[in-house]
Amino acid sequence: MTEITGLRESFTREEYTSPEIFDREMRTIYSTNWCFAGLAQNLSKIGDRMVVEIGNESILIVRNRENQLRAFYNVCQHRGSQLCDASGSGFGAAITCPYHAWSYSLEGELVATPLHEKDAIDRSAISLQAVRVAEWQGFIFVALDPNAPDLLQWLDDHYSRPRDLEKFDMASLKNAKSTVDEVEANWKVLGENYSECLHCAVVHPELVDLVPIYKTGKTIQDDRADWGVSLADGATALSYKQNENLPLLPTMDDLDDYSVFGAYVYPNMLIDISPTLAVITRYVPRSATHTTIFTDYLFPADVVNNKDFDLEPTIGFSDLVNQQDISVCVRVQRGVASRSFTRAYHTKMERYCRHFVRRYRDEIKSVS
Ligand code: FES
Ligand SMILES: [Fe+2]
Known part of the structure; x- marks a missing residue:
């Protein structure tokens, strides 16, 4: 393969389109990493349940009698x-x-087998198969791999520094709206784009x-070690309306500028912080060419509870x-399926995409 000055090879047509490679991704990447499953606030009461697709598996998450x-x-x-x-x-x-x-039971024990005498079946020998679950900042993560590292350690292993965003106390925020988009694109096309x-x-x-720095193609400012990005002079929110006095997220007050932060929590979560809103995105890959995107819009609880605020x-x-x-x-997914297309490229300015490709390649190799 000839090197091209200024370009690095990215994913190939097959990696964007092949059902076999998609299946391998589900059995490796989505089965060894922690995956974001949803908001803990959606499981607030005993017995509340959440059904999510993680890799090729359907997973049931519940809140038990001890509130765990x-x-x-x-x-x-x-x-x-x-x-x-x-x-629900x-x-x-x-x-x-x-x-x-x-x-x-909510612990997974078999507790009733109707039409059988109580002692006819040794119920203690049968139980639901447990999966690891953990919460960070009000976000529920699931790991199918019993040997996955602890969630915090795993989060620390992301180039995007998601734990820096803990300062926004995201668990204190309340969901105001959820949306679902069915998208004809491979999850990696979405991850690279982000x-x-x-x-x-363009x-x-x-x-x-x-956000003027974004015009230059940069995602962070050289003069800010916190990876925050400043809004334009006079701008106070990522909103159609400025200066509308929506209360800010916790800690945003302490920053010199109205700022924007973001992190791709590989493989399936995006966190976008702006002065008044945290947008939480979850990818659920359905096939090589289809991804469901779930988006939650989180504001300080006082904002959501006060109907006088217009969040639209x-x-x-x-x-x-x-x-x-x-x-x-x-549009990319339609293009990469063409026989004329061999592989994508990244320039130096797409260096976070390069991190993504590198980690992907390391992990997908682990398939047997
Ligand atoms: S009770 Fe028979 S399959 Fe579940
Ligand atoms: Fe974009």
Whole structure:
């Protein structure tokens, strides 16, 4: 392969389109890393449940009687029926299979086998298969790999420094709105797009008006060690409306400028902090060419609880940028499927994409 001055090779057409490679990614990357599963505030009561796809697996997360999170493969151990169809509340403290109504406790123990005498079956020998679950900053993560490092250690191993964002006390924020986008693009197309700002001046004219450094293609400012990026003079929020006096996120007050921060928590989570809003994005890869994007819009609880605040100009602006990104990613997915396309390239200015590719290659090699 000839080296091209100024360019590094990125993902190939096959890596963006092949079902076999997608399956390998699910069995390696999505089965060895912690994956973001959802907001802990959506599991606030005993028995609340969350059903999420992690890699090729359906995972059930519940809140138990001790107010702790528990996660299980969403599979009844009688004859294998999937247990729960959807996330929700109000199911009580038992998980009952829809097939023969065997019931499990919130600890995964088999507690009822209807139509059988109490002692006819040794129930203690059967239980739901547990999966590791942990919470950070109000975000629930699941690891299918029993040998994955502790969540905090794993977070520390990200070039994007997600733990720097702990200063915004994200667990204290409240979700005001959730959206779902079905996107005809590979999850890596989305991850690469998030990792660079070469496209910002072209694709996000409204955003670069508010964040001038993005016009240069840079994602961080050389003069700021905290990786914050300053808004334009006079701008106070990423919003259609400026100076609308929405309360700021915790700690934003202490910064000299109104600022924006972001982190790609590889492989499937984005955190975007702006003065008044935290946008939390979750990718669920469905196939090599399709990804579901879940987005939550978090504000300080006082803001969400006060109906006098109009959040739509802020949420709408963020969604505008999101839809602009989705539209270019779908365009990329159509292009990379062409027989004329061999591989993508990154320039030096896309250096975070290079981190992404490097980590991906290290991890996907581990498949047997
Ligand atoms: S498969 Fe679940 S109770 Fe039979
Ligand atoms: Fe973008």
